[in-house]
Amino acid sequence: MAEGPLVHHYAKQLREVLQGREVRIEFGLRKLKELEPSFEKIRIDKVEAHGKQFRFHFEDQRILLVHLMMWGSWRIYNKSQPWDKPRERARVILHTNSHTAVVFSAPVVKLLTPSELQNNPNWGNLGPDPLRHDFSSKEFLRRLEQHPSKEIGEVLLDQQVIAGVGNILRIEILFRSHVHPRRRIGSLLKKEKAELLRWILKLFETWMKQMSRRNTWIQIYRRNGKPCPQCGTRIQFFRQAGRITYACPRCQGE
Ligand SMILES: [Zn+2]
Numbered sequence: 001m002a003e004g005p006l007v008h009h010y011a012k013q014l015r016e017v018l019q020g021r022e023v024r025i026e027f028g029l030r031k032l033k034e035l036e037p038s039f040e041k042i043r044i045d046k047v048e049a050h051g052k053q054f055r056f057h058f059e060d061q062r063i064l065l066v067h068l069m070m071w072g073s074w075r076i077y078n079k080s081q082p083w084d085k086p087r088e089r090a091r092v093i094l095h096t097n098s099h100t101a102v103v104f105s106a107p108v109v110k111l112l113t114p115s116e117l118q119n120n121p122n123w124g125n126l127g128p129d130p131l132r133h134d135f136s137s138k139e140f141l142r143r144l145e146q147h148p149s150k151e152i153g154e155v156l157l158d159q160q161v162i163a164g165v166g167n168i169l170r171i172e173i174l175f176r177s178h179v180h181p182r183r184r185i186g187s188l189l190k191k192e193k194a195e196l197l198r199w200i201l202k203l204f205e206t207w208m209k210q211m212s213r214r215n216t217w218i219q220i221y222r223r224n225g226k227p228c229p230q231c232g233t234r235i236q237f238f239r240q241a242g243r244i245t246y247a248c249p250r251c252q253g254e
Contacts, residue, residue, distance in 0.1 A: 003168060004052060007049045010054070017098070017101060023044055023096055025039035026095075027091070032111060044056055051129050052159065054066040062111055063117055064109070065117065071105045072091070073085075073104050075101070079097075079100065089104045090102050090104055127163045130200055144161055145185065148186030150185055151183065152185055156174070157241050171247075172221060173199045175252060176203070178195070179195070203217065235247070
């Protein structure tokens with residue numbers, strides 16, 4: 001499951017081989033196949049991640065948006081290197097003169113103009129992303145406070161409030177902040193919101209730094225019934241916003 005830090009990690013590698021380069025693109029999806037002639041030789045001006053989205057900006061202003069959801073993955077191959085995944089699962093193949101970057105099984109691949117992206121109700125208008133230079137904590141709090149009656153565990157997964165938080169991050173951010181996932185936004189104290197913000201920034205950064213190692217920073221995700229690492233109480237789990245979440249009933253209150 002690709003949460004923000006993993007998406008930024010992949011984007012960095014893609015940027016190294018694709019940004020500023022001329023590419024030839026093949027699409028594995030029928031709806032985009034007919035556009036291939038316009039991608040025979042085109043420069044990628046920018047490769048960026050925003051939340052869980054990959055965005056490739058072409059010299060003609062078009063933007064290729066890719067979202068891995070639960071199943072997609074990227075590979076970067078040298079020209080002579082054999083692929084380790086079947087070609088029929090390739091959704092987009094980007095060729096430079098030295099490398100081939102391939103996204104496999106990604107359920108979301110879209111070609112959009114900047115205004116189409118900005119106005120898209122699902123993919124546009126993303127909230128601030130803690131791993132981008134343009135992150136604004138003020139903007140995050142403004143978007144958070146637009147949902148006073150919603151539960152914090154649900155709102156943290158809303159990409160238009162904060163981009164890049166997935167299930168693991170929302171659970172660990174709330175645990176470290178001592179805020180229960182069921183708390184309504186309108187009930188949060190100023191100091192609790194400050195703690196949330198602090199742990200959001202800290203855990204995104206921690207995950208980025210530990211990318212190649214085991215995720216030793218994860219404390220309660222998938223640890224239902226096990227003792228809380230801070231107080232020894234059994235970790236509970238329940239369903240929220242369609243996903244399983246975990247909490248310590250003592251540290252996070254009930
Ligand atoms: Zn506890």
